[in-house]
Amino acid sequence: xxxxxxxxxxxxxxxxxxxxxxxxxxxxxxxxxxxxxxxxxxxxxxxxxxxxxxxxxxxxxxxxxxxxxxxxxxxxxxxxxxxxxxxxxxxxxxxxxxxxxxxxxxxxxxxxxxxxxxxxxxxxxxxxxxxxxxxxxxxxxxxxxxxxxxxxxxxxxxxxxxxxxxxxxxxxxxxxxxxxxxxxxxxxxxxxxxxxxxxxxxxxxxxxxxxxxxxxxxxxxxxxxxxxxxxxxxxxxxxxxxxxxxxxxxxxxxxxxxxxxxxxxxxxxxxxxxxxxxxxxxxxxxxxxxxxxxxxxxxxxxxxxxxxxxxxxxxxxxxxxxxxxxxxxxxxxx
Amino acid sequence: xxxxxxxxxxxxxxxxxxxxxxxxxxxxxxxxxxxxxxxxxxxxxxxxxxxxxxxxxxxxxxxxxxxxxxxxxxxxxxxxxxxxxxxxxxxxxxxxxxxxxxxxxxxxxxxxxxxxxxxxxxxxxxxxxxxxxxxxxxxxxxxxxxxxxxxxxxxxxxxxxxxxxxxxxxxxxxxxxxxxxxxxxxxxxxxxxxxxxxxxxxxxxxxxxxxxxxxxxxxxxxxxxxxxxxxxxxxxxxxxxxxxxxxxxxxxxxxxxxxxxxxxxxxxxxxxxxxxxxxxxxxxxxxxxxxxx
Numbered sequence: 001x002x003x004x005x006x007x008x009x010x011x012x013x014x015x016x017x018x019x020x021x022x023x024x025x026x027x028x029x030x031x032x033x034x035x036x037x038x039x040x041x042x043x044x045x046x047x048x049x050x051x052x053x054x055x056x057x058x059x060x061x062x063x064x065x066x067x068x069x070x071x072x073x074x075x076x077x078x079x080x081x082x083x084x085x086x087x088x089x090x091x092x093x094x095x096x097x098x099x100x101x102x103x104x105x106x107x108x109x110x111x112x113x114x115x116x117x118x119x120x121x122x123x124x125x126x127x128x129x130x131x132x133x134x135x136x137x138x139x140x141x142x143x144x145x146x147x148x149x150x151x152x153x154x155x156x157x158x159x160x161x162x163x164x165x166x167x168x169x170x171x172x173x174x175x176x177x178x179x180x181x182x183x184x185x186x187x188x189x190x191x192x193x194x195x196x197x198x199x200x201x202x203x204x205x206x207x208x209x210x211x212x213x214x215x216x217x218x219x220x221x222x223x224x225x226x227x228x229x230x231x232x233x234x235x236x237x238x239x240x241x242x243x244x245x246x247x248x249x250x251x252x253x254x255x256x257x258x259x260x261x262x263x264x265x266x267x268x269x270x271x272x273x274x275x276x277x278x279x280x281x282x283x284x285x286x287x288x289x290x291x292x293x294x295x296x297x298x299x300x301x302x303x304x305x306x307x308x309x310x311x312x313x314x315x316x317x318x319x320x321x322x323x324x325x326x327x328x329x330x331x332x333x334x
Numbered sequence: 335x336x337x338x339x340x341x342x343x344x345x346x347x348x349x350x351x352x353x354x355x356x357x358x359x360x361x362x363x364x365x366x367x368x369x370x371x372x373x374x375x376x377x378x379x380x381x382x383x384x385x386x387x388x389x390x391x392x393x394x395x396x397x398x399x400x401x402x403x404x405x406x407x408x409x410x411x412x413x414x415x416x417x418x419x420x421x422x423x424x425x426x427x428x429x430x431x432x433x434x435x436x437x438x439x440x441x442x443x444x445x446x447x448x449x450x451x452x453x454x455x456x457x458x459x460x461x462x463x464x465x466x467x468x469x470x471x472x473x474x475x476x477x478x479x480x481x482x483x484x485x486x487x488x489x490x491x492x493x494x495x496x497x498x499x500x501x502x503x504x505x506x507x508x509x510x511x512x513x514x515x516x517x518x519x520x521x522x523x524x525x526x527x528x529x530x531x532x533x534x535x536x537x538x539x540x541x542x543x544x545x546x547x548x549x550x551x552x553x554x555x556x557x558x559x560x561x562x563x564x565x566x567x568x569x570x571x572x573x574x575x576x577x578x579x580x581x582x583x584x585x586x587x588x589x590x591x592x593x594x595x596x597x598x599x600x601x602x603x604x605x606x607x608x609x610x611x612x613x614x615x616x617x618x619x620x621x622x623x624x625x626x627x
Contacts, residue, residue, distance in 0.1 A: 026457075028455060029452075029454075030451075030457065032448065032451035033447070033451045033463060035447065036444035036445060036447055037448070037463070039444055039505060039506060040466055040467075040470070040506065040509060040510075043502055043503070044466075044469065044470055044481075044506055047478070047481035047482045047485040050485045051477070051480060051484050053488070054487075068487075068488070111375075111379045114373075114375035114379060115376040115379040118375075119376070122372065128617055129617065130380075132610075132614060133384075134383070136606070137387050138563055138567070139563060139605055139609030139610070140387050140390050140602045141582065141583060141586060141601075141602050142567055143569055143587060144598065144602040145387060145602075147586070147590060147594055148387075148389040148390050148393070150404055151389050151404045152386065154405065215382070265472065269472055269474055270474055272474060273477060274474075274475075275476060276570070290570070294476065294573070297480055297574065303484065303487065310477045310480045310481070311477075313477060321472065
């Protein structure tokens with residue numbers, strides 16, 4: 001494996017030059033890449049192609065002979081039409097998933113930013129310890145943790161009673177319950193974001209669950225980009241009489257944008273497709289795209305429709321991410 | 335105003351200033367709070383992160399009244415005593431650990447090779463490679479899971495869904511995370527260390543074995559731990575590729591409807607404890623060494 005040879009070293013080790021012909025050098029990276037790339041090709045790219053193929057096929061898994069027909073001359077675009085009618089027009093599950101994920105992402109950003117900022121700038125010798133703490137919840141099964149929110153938010157439990165007593169639930173319910181003025185909002189939140197007396201089985205529980213689940217995915221990229229900031233830039237701003245807030249707004253935050261972009265993507269994308277939080281914390285009417293795809297595959301066996309749904313979700317996410325990344329102006333993500 | 339001299343203006347300003355007062359305990363306290371507001375928010379975020387973990391551990395000591403373990407009833411260690419006699423739990427755990435071990439090993443090897451290729455070489459198709467590495471991380475799990483299921487169905491392998499297909503899927507989504515983790519470590523290497531080795535007549539193989547690889551190793555270990563926890567904890571993709579096989583997350587998912595027993599919480603608590611030991615002990619040892627030196 002080639003470490004860039006030091007100028008002096010190459011001349012001093014003639015055996016090395018003879019043993020490894022120059023041509024081998026060029027192929028080294030491809031040899032290293034091949035096994036992993038093959039794996040990704042066979043089990044990521046090909047399945048994606050198969051998914052698109054399935055979305056244009058006809059047949060169901062649980063009826064007839066359980067096989068699917070795909071014909072180039074008879075592409076079943078109606079699967080996409082059906083998916084659109086069923087999950088966008090009849091029930092706004094698609095929009096619901098995107099809105100839930102958006103709100104959860106915003107919430108995650110607000111919660112994670114001070115944490116990442118503290119770890120990057122204010123933690124001193126506790127830095128490594130705090131970083132370990134951020135990933136530590138990962139080690140308890142996330143299904144168990146999501147389930148634990150059922151215990152925490154249990155009806156008339158201490159948390160819900162407290163939120164009720166300070167009027168938070170009532171406030172959130174009243175503010176988000178807009179029946180007529182904004183029909184598309186009312187379609188997604190027909191009864192507000194939460195009930196005045198309970199949190200479980202309302203959109204709020206699902207959104208909080210999503211925000212909770214992806215918090216480390218937001219915190220770590222934020223930390224990585226904050227950590228890279230040269231602290232002298234911030235000092236220069238305050239030396240030039242900017243207030244702490246202005247320095248943050250004009251220097252620190254813009255410099256942390258790559259982390260904000262990476263973190264919001266790593267939160268939004270999985271959140272939009274997550275079936276777990278809606279299932280464990282929401283009611284039946286909180287079903288998201290993940291649940292719809294899951295149900296079409298597992299219960300109905302309408303694989304073509306399910307595949308069309310999956311492909312649609314992917315397409316919308318790719319489109320949103322492309323626009324977002326262009327806007328944010330950070331092309332390099334990895 | 336303009337007719338005032340500077341002295342007059344200064345005198346007026348002094349007269350208008352509020353008299354100086356020693357700050358009281360309250361205002362000093364509130365100023366301290368205000369200047370540490372970010373740290374308070376950070377502490378709140380950590381609390382938010384850990385409350386569910388705390389609840390999982392706490393309720394492993396509960397003696398639930400019915401089948402649902404949602405309301406605190408009574409302290410009991412029975413779940414801790416009985417955890418290994420629940421065959422549903424032990425069977426699913428065995429499968430999860432098996433799958434996680436195999437997929438961790440394969441994904442770590444494949445991912446590390448890719449990371450060296452990207453981190454150490456310039457070659458045609460580097461951008462495309464980076465994109466292919468990024469894509470699985472940017473694809474919702476439901477989409478990856480349903481794609482894989484479609485592949486297996488169209489290849490008429492629906493009957494063989496099980497450990498092997500789960501492992502295949504886990505290797506697939508772990509590779510990207512391994513690449514990103516190891517690549518970061520390689521990027522942070524000081525190339526002068528390798529140059530020094532070669533100046534001291536080490537050939538490329540020796541330099542790699544004695545300098546480069548040991549320096550990258552912590553990154554590889556971190557990547558392997560990440561891959562293990564991703565695999566062990568995965569539910570969504572496993573749900574599509576498992577057939578009748580029940581991994582530990584699949585077991586919890588199935589149990590969620592009929593009530594998750596406290597024994598499952600015990601497993602969660604043990605995993606958490608084990609992981610903390612694995613991560614924190616080297617950290618503490620390093621700290622002790624540093625303070626002695």
